[in-house]
Amino acid sequence: MAILPPRVSAAQFGSAIRQFEAAIGKEWVFTSDEDLFPYRDPFSMIKDEANELVPSAAVAPDTVEQVQAIVRTANQYKIPLYSISTGKNYAYGGASPNVRGSVIVDLKRMNRVLEVDADRNFALVEPGVAYFDLYRYIQDRGLKLWIDTPDPGWGSLVGNAMDHGIGYTLGFYRDHMGAHCGMEVVLPNGEVMRTGMGAMPGAKTWQEYKHGFGPDPAGLFAQGNYGIVTKMGFRLMPQPEHWRTGMVTVPRRRDFIGLVKTVNYLSDLFIIGEPWYGSPLRRLMGNTEFREAATRAGGFNETELDRLAAAAGLHSWQVELQFYGSEKTTLANWEYAKELFARNVPGSRAIDGESLRVPLTQAQIENTTGPYPTNMRRNVTQGVPGLGVWYQTGRTEQQQDRWNETHFGLFSMVPRSGEGVFEAQRVFADIAHEMGIPGGNALLTPVNWYQFSFLMASGFGAAGDLTPAGKKKQADLLRRIIRANAEHGWGDYRAPPLLQDDVAEAYSFNNHVLRRFNETMKDAIDPNGILSPGRGGIWPKPHRSLRGKLKS
Amino acid sequence: MKTIGLLPAAAVILIAGSVAAQTPDLVATGKAKFAYACAPCHGAGPGDDGKPMLPGTQSLAYKYKGEKPAALELRSDLPAEILKTFVRRGSWSMPAFRKTEVSDAEITAIAAYLAQSSKAGVATKTR
Numbered sequence: 001m002a003i004l005p006p007r008v009s010a011a012q013f014g015s016a017i018r019q020f021e022a023a024i025g026k027e028w029v030f031t032s033d034e035d036l037f038p039y040r041d042p043f044s045m046i047k048d049e050a051n052e053l054v055p056s057a058a059v060a061p062d063t064v065e066q067v068q069a070i071v072r073t074a075n076q077y078k079i080p081l082y083s084i085s086t087g088k089n090y091a092y093g094g095a096s097p098n099v100r101g102s103v104i105v106d107l108k109r110m111n112r113v114l115e116v117d118a119d120r121n122f123a124l125v126e127p128g129v130a131y132f133d134l135y136r137y138i139q140d141r142g143l144k145l146w147i148d149t150p151d152p153g154w155g156s157l158v159g160n161a162m163d164h165g166i167g168y169t170l171g172f173y174r175d176h177m178g179a180h181c182g183m184e185v186v187l188p189n190g191e192v193m194r195t196g197m198g199a200m201p202g203a204k205t206w207q208e209y210k211h212g213f214g215p216d217p218a219g220l221f222a223q224g225n226y227g228i229v230t231k232m233g234f235r236l237m238p239q240p241e242h243w244r245t246g247m248v249t250v251p252r253r254r255d256f257i258g259l260v261k262t263v264n265y266l267s268d269l270f271i272i273g274e275p276w277y278g279s280p281l282r283r284l285m286g287n288t289e290f291r292e293a294a295t296r297a298g299g300f301n302e303t304e305l306d307r308l309a310a311a312a313g314l315h316s317w318q319v320e321l322q323f324y325g326s327e328k329t330t331l332a333n334w335e336y337a338k339e340l341f342a343r344n345v346p347g348s349r350a351i352d353g354e355s356l357r358v359p360l361t362q363a364q365i366e367n368t369t370g371p372y373p374t375n376m377r378r379n380v381t382q383g384v385p386g387l388g389v390w391y392q393t394g395r396t397e398q399q400q401d402r403w404n405e406t407h408f409g410l411f412s413m414v415p416r417s418g419e420g421v422f423e424a425q426r427v428f429a430d431i432a433h434e435m436g437i438p439g440g441n442a443l444l445t446p447v448n449w450y451q452f453s454f455l456m457a458s459g460f461g462a463a464g465d466l467t468p469a470g471k472k473k474q475a476d477l478l479r480r481i482i483r484a485n486a487e488h489g490w491g492d493y494r495a496p497p498l499l500q501d502d503v504a505e506a507y508s509f510n511n512h513v514l515r516r517f518n519e520t521m522k523d524a525i526d527p528n529g530i531l532s533p534g535r536g537g538i539w540p541k542p543h544r545s546l547r548g549k550l551k552s
Numbered sequence: 553m554k555t556i557g558l559l560p561a562a563a564v565i566l567i568a569g570s571v572a573a574q575t576p577d578l579v580a581t582g583k584a585k586f587a588y589a590c591a592p593c594h595g596a597g598p599g600d601d602g603k604p605m606l607p608g609t610q611s612l613a614y615k616y617k618g619e620k621p622a623a624l625e626l627r628s629d630l631p632a633e634i635l636k637t638f639v640r641r642g643s644w645s646m647p648a649f650r651k652t653e654v655s656d657a658e659i660t661a662i663a664a665y666l667a668q669s670s671k672a673g674v675a676t677k678t679r
Contacts, residue, residue, distance in 0.1 A: 038648035388600025
């Protein structure tokens with residue numbers, strides 16, 4: 001299946017490959033189908049189709065100098081590169097590039113933890129360092145630091161931040177790009193640049209003050225294509241002495257509004273970690289009467305939902321809270337939270353959760369008993385990385401002879417309010433009705449990964465029909481949701497390459513001035529368009545005709 | 553020496569390979585790599601957040617329904633070539649792994665470790 005980069009001849013490509021081999025060693029230049037297979041996205045919506053986003057080669061440098069050499073060769077032959085850290089960005093494209101035939105720059109071998117400071121609370125790492133790696137580094141040395149890990153721990157700190165990934169502890173640390181502090185980047189011309197205080201030779205505070213002086217371009221490198229990040233600093237949370245949880249329930253559907261307001265207050269005073277919203281009414285979805293009320297087109301039957309919840313003896317909503325600090329401060333904060341909920345949401349009930357001294361023992365980490373059944377993924381909120389969540393893609397008790405081959409991520413950024421959530425629920429339910437698929441209902445709860453906003457999972461209906469027609473329908477649904485988001489002023493925060501142009505299209509204020517601004521910069525610093533063309537919807541001039549052409 | 557010298561070349565390689573597969577160094581390398589790259593999904597310990605098994609082990613439990621052990625460390629039928637196919641091609645929800653993540657030599661070492669661990673009946677409990 002050997003393919004070539006666009007507009008590059010076999011002879012030119014052969015010469016480029018030889019230059020790559022000379023720069024980084026033949027062993028680390030991959031061109032065979034066998035070696036390139038693992039760079040394909042196993043969840044691709046266009047798998048095995050003629051336009052599948054597969055690379056022409058992959059190169060795996062070990063040093064910054066080797067990355068520079070690769071970039072210079074790519075410029076010479078005008079070959080598009082696509083850099084990956086650990087390539088685990090599943091649900092968002094995995095290791096696959098935006099342009100078929102790109103050469104993957106696989107940074108996994110650059111996996112050094114360069115510095116960890118447990119007094120000033122930061123780490124400096126290379127792109128190949130996975131959350132597992134940093135966790136083990138800290139544990140092995142007994143450092144009093146926590147990491148903020150996304151669900152699967154095999155991903156890269158750098159790579160996750162580069163796609164605006166998130167975690168589960170305190171708000172500041174959950175925003176992985178926001179919690180970065182200083183980066184080193186190989187620019188499209190092969191030069192090495194450092195951001196923030198790193199721009200000073202001999203800087204002593206590179207991982208402590210990220211803005212430096214003047215404009216800080218660090219944000220350009222996330223979901224962008226202006227450079228290859230080779231080092232990145234991250235602020236780390238000091239290990240708290242105590243971890244405590246508690247749950248608050250509210251009886252009626254509309255009580256969700258007061259619940260969210262109160263959680264926002266606690267969250268923005270930095271009193272709580274990530275709140276976990278849920279509803280026990282999911283168990284009533286098997287009841288026809290309830291399901292009809294909860295999925296009704298044009299708006300749910302809220303009176304009926306409240307009546308059936310009360311009849312079943314269930315509360316409508318719950319939120320699980322977590323507190324980090326000392327035993328006394330976490331208790332005081334929990335008591336204060338109880339007081340606020342009692343004052344703000346009549347009928348609310350607070351239930352004490354777990355109260356554990358840190359560091360946690362293995363038995364405490366694996367504990368499955370608690371004062372109430374929890375929906376939290378406890379381990380990630382405790383800063384412990386794992387792969388447990390990967391069960392979502394595999395065989396399950398209900399489906400033992402199939403796997404979830406359509407694992408796509410699409411989340412709508414909606415206002416952090418009960419009203420905002422209600423509107424999104426209604427819109428998603430109406431879209432599901434319109435398209436004749438299951439999904440979208442009155443119980444869909446937001447995730448509060450980013451402290452100041454809600455994300456609503458909107459890729460519902462994903463698992464199922466794996467025929468080309470089924471996948472096409474799935475892609476149509478996702479595009480329909482992206483358009484609906486735009487109509488309601490919501491927007492998506494992240495997308496696989498197949499949908500990045502669609503998402504970027506919605507960010508169109510003032511005739512797409514943001515995209516035009518980004519592409520003006522792109523053309524200025526990357527005239528050959530070699531770095532990740534198309535990523536984030538930013539197309540360099542040589543490849544701009546490809547915009548919007550990637551279809552399922 | 554004389555006897556070995558009379559054997560066909562292929563047999564000599566096989567014997568050499570079999571001796572190499574049993575060296576403590578290779579097994580130790582395989583054990584460490586298994587713990588690093590495989591155990592977070594295929595270990596025998598409990599899964600996250602109250603799940604009884606880790607995802608890879610759970611999936612294999614559903615697949616084999618008791619016909620074979622769900623934990624890879626208890627499997628005696630995973631020589632390097634078979635292991636390599638699964639690692640490099642992936643299988644269902646297990647994605648394929650690149651040479652930058654697990655080298656061919658490390659796959660051989662993991663196979664040597666699995667041969668030993670399955671014989672000993674010992675599987676990794678921690679994640």
